[in-house]
Amino acid sequence: MQVMMKGNEAIGEAAVRAGCRYYFGYPITPQTELMEYLARRMPAVGGTFLQAESELAAVYMVFGAAGAGARVLTSSSGPGTSLKQEGVSFLASAELPCVIVNVMRGGPGLGTIQPSQGDYFQATRGGGHGDYRVLVMSPASVQEMVDLVFKSFAKAELYRTPVVLLTDGVMGQMMESVVLPEAQTDESAKPWITDGCKGRQRRVIKSLYLDPDQMEAHNLHLQAKYRQMGANEVMSEGYCVEDAELLIVAFGICARVARSAVDSLRETGIRAGLFRPVTLWPFPAESLQSAAVGAAHVLTVEMNAGQMVDDVRLALPGREIHFYGRMGGIVVSAREIEAEVRRIIKGEEK
């Protein structure tokens, strides 16, 4: 079914079609349309929509629901996502599957309701306390939002982990044509949930390990899982990378803008290319290395002070990595990127 949908609403519809029947959240701009959509949609499909008293409560309602076997979603932005991080650490340790949407706004602090990519570090480094990772997926179109929602639930349950769908205020508010997949039902077997110990041994969902040996063993188990995710779940996309003399690395909305810049630059004879990580953790380092082999220059473009650029530098050791970023809720323009590319190619000082 092809329809025009706003990004935030498309995420909600995709979640319902992916078999999610539980949503717990708290209003915050610019993700509110997602929860408003599900406030209408969940009851219509026999699901549960509950507006929590805070993002903290919401993430722990998700915890309880996931532990009871539900396919469950929550969403937030900026300060609300920060509040959720305590629960994300608990979800990761207790190995509970769920999908957490972060429609990024500018920060720090209360910041701005305008779009940003300033939560890259928070999402890709875990965000809360302790050693853990979450799978982080970043869409660059409304269609990809829908597709990644399906993928997020599948991977969350496969690895028993929270998955973060990291997007921003532009993507959330943007309307595009999308093809909605057929609805599926949640028929996943979950032989670890707590639903009353009828006819079996009791189960405990927890994250406390007072014995250091047990705590380390649990950590080693989690790390082994993260290595498996790192080996199997990397996604990225290249655009005009084969002959690129300058490779732009960008994710989400910045990649959309950079793609336009690549087209314009190519019209003027500059062989630009674009590498777009779709998973931000695990970061597609090997794919980036391949894409950057022939490029004389690498430029990372982000709507922050330079966060993903750290991962680009880790992936391409010894190479000079340029960075261009805007903050404060300002969306990078194609013209700015083109100017930056020309400056780099000419070897001009910034």
Place this chain on the structure above:
Amino acid sequence: MTRFSYTPPNTLTPAISHYCPGCGHGVVHRLVAEVIDDLGLREKTVGVASVGCSVLIYDYLDLDMQEASHGRAPAVATGIKRVLPDRIVFTYQGDGDLASIGLTEIVHAAARGENITVVFINNANYGMTGGQMAPTTLPGQKTATSPGGRDLTRDGYPLRMAELLSALDGPAYIARVAVNNPAGVVRTKKSITKAFRCQQEGLGFSMVEVLSACPTCWGMEPLTALRWIKEQMIAYYPLGVFKEPSHVRAVAEYGEEPQSCRHEIKCG
């Protein structure tokens, strides 16, 4: 010579608890286990442990359980109950957890009339972290973080949670009891039974606040601690039923003769 013969409830595991001598947690754990046995709920109950001395309750109750973070047990219980409305869901929380860091979650779970049961242990201090001041610490009470006694001009007044939550429309049943003597233990069991029965009937939020001794952190002998509950705590936290729907009173008759009170006293 007096001999006691006691059959522990099925819901209680054989594990030896980590609680200090004279602590009330062990008694209340047993009462919760007895009530679950009496009502035949062991295989359809999901418990939620909170942060505090009682976090390890899942080692002592033979039930499916989830462990919440500090204060969030009512939110976790909400998530479970919304997914599994036909199961019995309860939280077991201390006063630091419920009345301080988790005040928001307990108030809103109560206001929503969430159909869960809360067993709330009030021992007037933070036990697990070594006896710091809690929102329930009495005026003048000395703790590790109020070494000169709780100073009302600096620390403000204690929270009376049963009264506070009774002001809301959501709760169906709210009572305060104390496990400082045998009669109090029997009354506590009746209250916990009523609270679980409320949930079975789908009447909404129920909470039993239990005044309970913490002799180690209070720096008292166990018997002195029990006297302190009677003389100090009950004076500030009056016992009683604060909220009870009229048709639950009939249901409450169930608790008159608890089946698992099987203590036999033999004189020989």
